[in-house]
Amino acid sequence: QVQLVESGGGLVQAGGSLRLSCAASGSIFGINAMGWYRQAPGNQRELVARIISGGNTNYGDSVKGRFTISRDNAKNTVYLQMNSLKPEDTAVYYCNVQNYDILYWGKGTLVTVSS
Numbered sequence: 289q290v291q292l293v294e295s296g297g298g299l300v301q302a303g304g305s306l307r308l309s310c311a312a313s314g315s316i317f318g319i320n321a322m323g324w325y326r327q328a329p330g331n332q333r334e335l336v337a338r339i340i341s342g343g344n345t346n347y348g349d350s351v352k353g354r355f356t357i358s359r360d361n362a363k364n365t366v367y368l369q370m371n372s373l374k375p376e377d378t379a380v381y382y383c384n385v386q387n388y389d390i391l392y393w394g395k396g397t398l399v400t401v402s403s
Contacts, residue, residue: 290314290392292383297397300373304401308368310383310394318388322359322366326379326399336381337368350376373401 296308308324323338337357339345345357356369366383378401383394 290316290385290387290390292385292392292394294381294383294394294397296368297381297399299400299402302373302375302401302403304373305369305371306373306399307370308381308383308397308399310366310385312364312366312385312392316364316385316387319364319385320388321384321386323384324357324366324368324381325384326377326381327396328376328379331379333382338384339366370399373399375401375403377401 291314292310292312294310300306321338321340324336325333326336327333335348336351337347337355339357339359354372359366380396380398382396385392
């Protein structure tokens with residue numbers, strides 16, 4: 289079993305920055321990828337950013353150039369640095385970890401960007 293603890297959400301004005309963190313614990317010997325997804329009210333959950341074991345990353349089109357994902361393997365933690373935030377970035381952000389072939393989800397952290 290894998291436990292995920294997210295932190296760093298909150299309220300920020302447009303143009304501001306936030307950093308999300310997600311720490312994984314438990315049976316985490318086979319983590320292949322870590323990432324962030326988000327879901328706004330009325331919308332489907334969408335990819336924000338993902339980083340795989342080799343360090344390759346991919347981003348959702350709407351956040352490219354503004355968000356940066358990184359990973360601290362020693363701490364089993366993934367970070368999402370979000371800059372130049374826009375009101376349309378408002379959503380619940382979920383941490384996602386692929387451990388072997390199993391996907392785990394965090395409970396989510398709310399990010400609200402005011403205009």
